[in-house]
Amino acid sequence: MTSEQPCPVSTHTEWDPLEEVIVGSVEDAVIAPDHCSVRAVVPDKLLARLPGEQGRPFPPALLDAARRELQAFVDLLQGAGITVRRPVTHDSAISFKTPYWSSRGFCYACPRDGFLIIGDQIIETPMAWRSRFFEGYAYKPVFQSYFDNGARWVAAPRPMLRDEVYDPAHTPSPPGMPMTYVINESEILFDAADFMRCGRDIFCQLSNVTNMAGVTWLRRHLGDGYKVHLLKTVNWRKPMHIDASFIPLAPGKLLINPADFDVEGLPPLVRKWDLIIAPEPEKAPPGLFSDYNMCSDWLALNIFSLDEKRLVVEQRQTGLARLLEKHGFDVVLLPFEHYNPFGGAFHCATLDVRRRGTLESYF
Numbered sequence: 001m002t003s004e005q006p007c008p009v010s011t012h013t014e015w016d017p018l019e020e021v022i023v024g025s026v027e028d029a030v031i032a033p034d035h036c037s038v039r040a041v042v043p044d045k046l047l048a049r050l051p052g053e054q055g056r057p058f059p060p061a062l063l064d065a066a067r068r069e070l071q072a073f074v075d076l077l078q079g080a081g082i083t084v085r086r087p088v089t090h091d092s093a094i095s096f097k098t099p100y101w102s103s104r105g106f107c108y109a110c111p112r113d114g115f116l117i118i119g120d121q122i123i124e125t126p127m128a129w130r131s132r133f134f135e136g137y138a139y140k141p142v143f144q145s146y147f148d149n150g151a152r153w154v155a156a157p158r159p160m161l162r163d164e165v166y167d168p169a170h171t172p173s174p175p176g177m178p179m180t181y182v183i184n185e186s187e188i189l190f191d192a193a194d195f196m197r198c199g200r201d202i203f204c205q206l207s208n209v210t211n212m213a214g215v216t217w218l219r220r221h222l223g224d225g226y227k228v229h230l231l232k233t234v235n236w237r238k239p240m241h242i243d244a245s246f247i248p249l250a251p252g253k254l255l256i257n258p259a260d261f262d263v264e265g266l267p268p269l270v271r272k273w274d275l276i277i278a279p280e281p282e283k284a285p286p287g288l289f290s291d292y293n294m295c296s297d298w299l300a301l302n303i304f305s306l307d308e309k310r311l312v313v314e315q316r317q318t319g320l321a322r323l324l325e326k327h328g329f330d331v332v333l334l335p336f337e338h339y340n341p342f343g344g345a346f347h348c349a350t351l352d353v354r355r356r357g358t359l360e361s362y363f
């Protein structure tokens with residue numbers, strides 16, 4: 001790297017103007033394994049299917065629809081002048097094993113979970129799902145090119161994911177009771193999607209894939225230049241990933257999922273921001289994709305910022321779109337519901353590699 005060439009990896013917030021992004025893929029996907037870590041987070045409808053269908057390809061009509069929606073999203077990004085990079089997928093049906101367990105893969109749809117980009121640094125995260133153990137291989141070529149051009153690239157300690165780290169009898173905590181999770185604290189675990197970046201302040205939650213050891217590792221790794229704030233969630237559903245719950249949109253503007261956060265319980269520094277309380281999501285009619293959905297209807301909030309004004313929102317969510325427009329945002333509506341069975345929506349499907357901006361303190 002010469003001093004004239006800027007680092008290809010540079011992201012400090014969820015909203016700075018986007019220049020380069022990795023978008024996931026639905027190729028080579030199979031239905032997720034029937035493991036307690038998966039059962040702890042997916043909707044009941046999918047739970048019923050897992051024993052008979054785990055490891056099988058998705059129905060072709062569903063896959064085709066997801067492919068078309070994804071292509072339209074990629075076209076939109078490229079049309080806006082943003083560079084889009086893609087993973088190199090491999091067959092998720094192949095079994096693999098470690099000294100302690102074996103599993104099949106799942107898919108490559110959500111680069112948001114396995115990697116956290118903080119400044120010029122790619123951090124590989126220790127994910128709790130065994131089926132995701134080798135998912136990162138799909139991104140090695142693109143990360144190698146970023147490394148060759150100046151990016152920093154580290155991995156948190158590789159977890160062992162032995163039976164002892166899971167509670168197979170786990171059930172979601174009833175409202176009003178302390179939250180409990182399917183994973184314990186015996187090793188470091190976190191998914192990047194449980195963290196949201198606002199410059200020097202990073203907000204996170206504990207979940208069925210992120211434990212306190214994971215938060216502590218990240219705090220220690222980032223050091224004094226960052227503050228990692230652990231938020232108290234009231235998500236009694238099946239918490240996994242904060243990016244449909246707490247969505248920073250621009251300096252001073254934050255979209256909040258009222259089913260997951262009690263506004264009074266948010267830290268005082270956050271309550272100084274303009275809090276946009278999301279409306280109930282519009283529900284899709286029953287259909288092929290809803291039988292395989294991995295997420296709740298609140299996935300509606302899994303929106304993606306092109307910059308601090310332009311947002312990509314799922315086309316059914318017109319109420320949310322109107323509210324965001326009232327707050328000064330320009331909303332692009334796109335169909336994306338068939339991506340839900342692959343694990344997410346726009347924010348999950350992306351990893352923003354470079355956004356124009358500098359490291360700031362917004363609080």
Ligand code: NVA
Nearest residue numbers: 240241244295296298
């Ligand atoms: N697990 C969340 C979605 C996170 C993007 C939900 O199902 O609501």
